[in-house]
Amino acid sequence: MFIEYSEEQTMLHDSADKYLRENYSFENRQAALARDAGFNAEQWQMFADLGWLAMTFEEEAGGFGGGALETMILCEQFGKYLVLEPYLESVVLVGGLLEAGGQTAIKQQYLAGLMAGELQGALAYLEEGHMANPQYVAAKAEVAANGYLLNGHKAVVLNGPEADLFLVTARTGNDVLDSAAGISLFAVPKNAPGLSCKNYKTYDGRSACELQLDNVALDAQALVGVAGEFSELAEPIFSRAIVAVCAEAVGAMDALLNATVDYTKQRKQFGQSISSFQVLRHRMADMYMDIELTRSLLMATAWKLDNGSEDAQQCVAALKAKVGKAGRYVSHNAIQLHGGIGTTDEFSVGHYFKRLAAIGVMFGSRDSHLSRYMQFEI
Amino acid sequence: MTDNLFREEVRAFLERALTPDIVRAGELMTSVFADYDATMKWHRALHSQGWIAPDWPAEYGGTGWTLNQRYIFQEECKLANAPSLPAMGLQMLGPMLMLHGTEQQKDYYLPRILSGEDMWCQGYSEPGAGSDLASLITSAVRDGDDYLINGSKIWTSYAQHSNKIFCLVRTSKEGRPQAGISFILVDMDSQGLQVEPIVGLDGTVEQCQVFFDNVRVPASNLLGQENQGWDVAKSLLEFERGGHNFTIDHKKQMAKINKQANSQRDADNQLWSQNPVFTAKLADIAVDALALEYTELRVKGAFEAGGNAGALSSLTKVVGTEIGQRFNELSLEVMGEHALVKQLDALQPSYQGDTIGPDCGLTTMAEYINNRASTIYGGSAEIQRDIIAKRVLRL
Numbered sequence A: 001m002f003i004e005y006s007e008e009q010t011m012l013h014d015s016a017d018k019y020l021r022e023n024y025s026f027e028n029r030q031a032a033l034a035r036d037a038g039f040n041a042e043q044w045q046m047f048a049d050l051g052w053l054a055m056t057f058e059e060e061a062g063g064f065g066g067g068a069l070e071t072m073i074l075c076e077q078f079g080k081y082l083v084l085e086p087y088l089e090s091v092v093l094v095g096g097l098l099e100a101g102g103q104t105a106i107k108q109q110y111l112a113g114l115m116a117g118e119l120q121g122a123l124a125y126l127e128e129g130h131m132a133n134p135q136y137v138a139a140k141a142e143v144a145a146n147g148y149l150l151n152g153h154k155a156v157v158l159n160g161p162e163a164d165l166f167l168v169t170a171r172t173g174n175d176v177l178d179s180a181a182g183i184s185l186f187a188v189p190k191n192a193p194g195l196s197c198k199n200y201k202t203y204d205g206r207s208a209c210e211l212q213l214d215n216v217a218l219d220a221q222a223l224v225g226v227a228g229e230f231s232e233l234a235e236p237i238f239s240r241a242i243v244a245v246c247a248e249a250v251g252a253m254d255a256l257l258n259a260t261v262d263y264t265k266q267r268k269q270f271g272q273s274i275s276s277f278q279v280l281r282h283r284m285a286d287m288y289m290d291i292e293l294t295r296s297l298l299m300a301t302a303w304k305l306d307n308g309s310e311d312a313q314q315c316v317a318a319l320k321a322k323v324g325k326a327g328r329y330v331s332h333n334a335i336q337l338h339g340g341i342g343t344t345d346e347f348s349v350g351h352y353f354k355r356l357a358a359i360g361v362m363f364g365s366r367d368s369h370l371s372r373y374m375q376f377e378i
Numbered sequence B: 001m002t003d004n005l006f007r008e009e010v011r012a013f014l015e016r017a018l019t020p021d022i023v024r025a026g027e028l029m030t031s032v033f034a035d036y037d038a039t040m041k042w043h044r045a046l047h048s049q050g051w052i053a054p055d056w057p058a059e060y061g062g063t064g065w066t067l068n069q070r071y072i073f074q075e076e077c078k079l080a081n082a083p084s085l086p087a088m089g090l091q092m093l094g095p096m097l098m099l100h101g102t103e104q105q106k107d108y109y110l111p112r113i114l115s116g117e118d119m120w121c122q123g124y125s126e127p128g129a130g131s132d133l134a135s136l137i138t139s140a141v142r143d144g145d146d147y148l149i150n151g152s153k154i155w156t157s158y159a160q161h162s163n164k165i166f167c168l169v170r171t172s173k174e175g176r177p178q179a180g181i182s183f184i185l186v187d188m189d190s191q192g193l194q195v196e197p198i199v200g201l202d203g204t205v206e207q208c209q210v211f212f213d214n215v216r217v218p219a220s221n222l223l224g225q226e227n228q229g230w231d232v233a234k235s236l237l238e239f240e241r242g243g244h245n246f247t248i249d250h251k252k253q254m255a256k257i258n259k260q261a262n263s264q265r266d267a268d269n270q271l272w273s274q275n276p277v278f279t280a281k282l283a284d285i286a287v288d289a290l291a292l293e294y295t296e297l298r299v300k301g302a303f304e305a306g307g308n309a310g311a312l313s314s315l316t317k318v319v320g321t322e323i324g325q326r327f328n329e330l331s332l333e334v335m336g337e338h339a340l341v342k343q344l345d346a347l348q349p350s351y352q353g354d355t356i357g358p359d360c361g362l363t364t365m366a367e368y369i370n371n372r373a374s375t376i377y378g379g380s381a382e383i384q385r386d387i388i389a390k391r392v393l394r395l
Helices: A006-025 A026-033 A041-049 A067-080 A087-101 A102-113 A230-266 A278-306 A312-343 A346-363 A366-373 B003-017 B020-027 B036-049 B067-079 B088-101 B103-115 B229-243 B244-261 B276-304 B310-342 B364-375 B383-391
Strands: A121-124 A142-143 A147-158 A165-171 A185-187 A195-201 A208-220 B119-124 B139-143 B147-154 B164-170 B181-187 B193-199 B205-220
Touching: A006 A067, A026 A142, A067 A087, A067 A230, A067 A278, A087 A102, A087 A121, A087 A147, A087 A165, A087 A185, A121 A147, A142 A165, A147 A165, A147 A185, A165 A208, A165 B364, A185 A208, A185 A230, A230 A278, A230 A312, A230 B003, A230 B147, A278 A312, A278 B276, A278 B310, A278 B383, A312 A366, A312 B276, A366 B139, A366 B276, B003 B067, B020 B036, B067 B244, B067 B276, B088 B103, B088 B229, B119 B205, B139 B164, B147 B164, B147 B181, B164 B229, B181 B205, B181 B229, B244 B276, B244 B310, B276 B310, B310 B364, B310 B383
Parallel strands: A121 A165, B119 B164
Antiparallel strands: A142 A147, A147 A208, A165 A185, A195 A208, B139 B147, B147 B205, B164 B181, B193 B205
């Protein structure tokens, strides 16, 4: 077959499933949601102790050398149990970018802390009005004495309120604001003078902020990757992030289908289980088919990314588009088949729905990736 | 041999054996069947090469290829526009004979399937028994060493070309409907057997109705035991579902629609391939086709690991045929009125005269019309969803 799991990968899957099943009940999750941080710091520490946070870093950096497949395996379980902790933001995005491009001092200062669960990160790269294009960057970084001076505004910075470290994109050259060339990435500590955050919650229960940078002075060590080459640095990291959220989506869709099957079996109307009605049975069969198709594409994409296949980027675009479509189909019908109870905050189904809605718009919507897909030869 | 070397060998053979008239028949296919004469010519060419039944075990005349090699062979044949071979003998009855046949039955029938001497058709559906196949009433009553068959079978593809038919018949009315069904092999030239063609929507005959009026068949023509025919048929149906590779069809459809979109123009005089509505629709289909391709690889992997695909073969049947139909619809959008021109003569590979309109649109309407059947035959899309609900979701 085109994909075979190693023994370690199978173990990772099984142990993540087991740990979360035993320790991550929906009730506990809802309790954590009510806290200020929006997640459970003790859980985060457990994730670190279990080795999950270090899983995908190189061994020389103190990690276990995992790739897109390991990211997929973990995130699928996170999706299934609706995990709130900011694995995507701190580990996949910030950790991935720091490992790929951070200078020694910054790496030493932050990377070990991220893996140990002691520090949090947030990537600030989007700007208002340009959600589909991470290469639209109006924020500027001017070369100043011993370093850089940053000015600008960043929108929807996920995990921003919890972050100890921000990675911020700013233009160092090329005045064309949507040019891929000339964008640089900078490591900005949360207490840097001139940095201000407007914090808020997102509909899927996470925290985020708008980030304002007014004459934030950074030393030369703060530059992550080569000046002007953020786009090259980021492509594999964004691909990994898309695998992460799509795996989460597959886990969430699985959970929704299971919940819907169980519910329709026990819910009685007209004197019988509503699962006996063919219109509902076929709806659930369609949900199943969409999930399995998405799973196939997810596995193939992760595999291709890890093996450097030529068509990996095309698969990434196809995957994100497919998740957009399937995520809506599955979550809408899960709510529909649950009836009124599915529309309440008290019941888990609506929370899966909101997470899938969030994933649908992140890192390029369905339409955005369909457009991208068409640019490849098909 | 590496897969690449194998692919080269297949290509070399195809270049030699696929004569222009055979290729033309493949290009002009408007359903799962190609022109009969060209199909049989291709059948004989494959048979003399020893490649007629790659899916059969080598002891029965198969090629001994790996699953990958068989996939490559299918893919190369399709992309080179080789006509499809009818599935009834090679894909359906053959494997069931191997599983359930007596030594005499295997020795007699299998070589005749390979050589093309026998053309089989499938007698399952009846006017009153379609999706609810077990309600069939065509009866076989024991009379000495024979059975006497009475009743009728319908949607019998290729019956007009066949000399044999394998049938499900009722041999008992006791117990569950499934428990009184037998599987029997019948000569089409038997006394009392009559074939009536059914004209399809494109104006051609692909299906027939077959009538049985006291047709006498030796009891030794049973496949399996009396009243055990349902089990024989069930494994056959699963073979029919799991046996088809839709991705290869979709690649051919993709090549065709790209050809159409790169020659026909939209209302703004742009090539359709530049039209944003067209490209968005095609991208949506292509993404689903890609997801299906990797699902088919998962199915293949399950087979390789010695398991079976289970309900994933219901999934590939539903999704594969529905994607095929979406390609057909999109082609109509591109070809416009060209698709209206009915020129059945020009769909014959032997046709030498002039054709009307672009060559890439000759088959568009006929394919669209005929492909409506794809979500009905071989277990309808609704029956497949029932299977998924019951077997996978345990509803």
